[in-house]
Amino acid sequence: MWRYLLVFLAALIVDTIPVFAPPAWTVLVLLLLTFHLNPWLVVIIGVTGSTLGRYILSLYIPKISAALVSRREDENLRYVGSKLAQTPLAASTFIFLYTLTPLPTTALFTAAGMARVNPWHILPPFFCGRLITDGVMVYTGKYAAGNVSGLLHGQLSIKSVLTLTAGLLVICAFLFIDWRCLLQKRKLRVNFKILR
Numbered sequence: 001m002w003r004y005l006l007v008f009l010a011a012l013i014v015d016t017i018p019v020f021a022p023p024a025w026t027v028l029v030l031l032l033l034t035f036h037l038n039p040w041l042v043v044i045i046g047v048t049g050s051t052l053g054r055y056i057l058s059l060y061i062p063k064i065s066a067a068l069v070s071r072r073e074d075e076n077l078r079y080v081g082s083k084l085a086q087t088p089l090a091a092s093t094f095i096f097l098y099t100l101t102p103l104p105t106t107a108l109f110t111a112a113g114m115a116r117v118n119p120w121h122i123l124p125p126f127f128c129g130r131l132i133t134d135g136v137m138v139y140t141g142k143y144a145a146g147n148v149s150g151l152l153h154g155q156l157s158i159k160s161v162l163t164l165t166a167g168l169l170v171i172c173a174f175l176f177i178d179w180r181c182l183l184q185k186r187k188l189r190v191n192f193k194i195l196r
Contacts, residue, residue, distance in 0.1 A: 003035045007042055008049040015053030018061065018110050024050045025134045029141035043138050047130045051123055054109045058122075061113030081115030091117065092125040099129025 010031060011024045028046040032039055085091075099105060105126065112122055178189040 003031070003037060004041060004045050006035075007031050007037070008045050011046040011049030012053040012056075015050040015106075016056045018057060018106060021106070023104065024053075024130075025137035025141075028134060028138050032138060032142060039138055039142055043131065043135045046138075047127060047134055050130055050134070051127045054105065054126060055119050055123055057106075057109050058113040058117075058119045061110055062116050065114040078116055081112075081117045085118055085121065088118075088121045091121050095122045096125035096129045099126050100133055 007028065010027045014021045014024045014027055024046060028042050031037065032042045095108070098108060109122070109126075112119075178191050181187050181189045
C-alpha cells in the first residue's frame with residue numbers, strides 16, 4: 001500500500017514544480033518497474049496525483065506572477081484569463097487535446113495560472129487526457145523494459161522483437177518529433193538533440 005502512496009506523492013510533487021521537473025510518466029514507469037506494481041493502479045493513482053499537483057501549481061503561480069510581472073502585464077494576463085473563461089468548452093477541448101500530445105503541460109498550467117483561468121475548467125480535461133497519455137507511456141515503458149530483459153536472457157521471439165520495436169517507436173516519436181512545429185506549422189520535423 002505504501003508503494004502506491006509513493007506513486008501518488010511522486011506524481012503530485014513532480015507536477016507541482018513549475019520548471020525543470022521530469023514528466024510524471026517517467027516517474028510512474030520507474031516506480032512500476034522498481035516495485036512490480038499493478039500498471040492500472042499506477043496510472044490511475046499517478047494521474048490523480050498529477051492532477052492535484054497541477055491544481056496546487058495553478059493556485060500558487062498567480063501569487064508569484066503578481067510579484068514578478070508588471071502591473072500592466074498582470075492586467076493583460078487577467079484579460080486573457082477572462083477571455084478563456086468566456087469559452088470554457090473551447091478551453092476544455094484545447095486542454096484535452098494538448099494533454100494527448102507529448103508536449104509538457106507545465107507551461108500550459110503556468111500560463112493558465114498566471115492568467116487566473118478557473119482551474120475547474122482545465123483540470124477535468126487534463127485528468128482525462130493524462131489517463132490516456134500516461135496509460136500509453138506506462139504500458140509502453142513496461143513492455144519495452146520487459147522485452148529488453150527477455151532479450152538479455154536469450155529469450156528471442158518474433159513477438160518480443162515486434163513488441164520491443166513498437167515500444168521503442170512510440171517512445172522515439174514522443175521524444176524526437178518536434179510536436180510544436182507539427183501542431184502549429186503542420187510540418188513534420190525531427191530533432192535528435194534532446195539533451196543539454
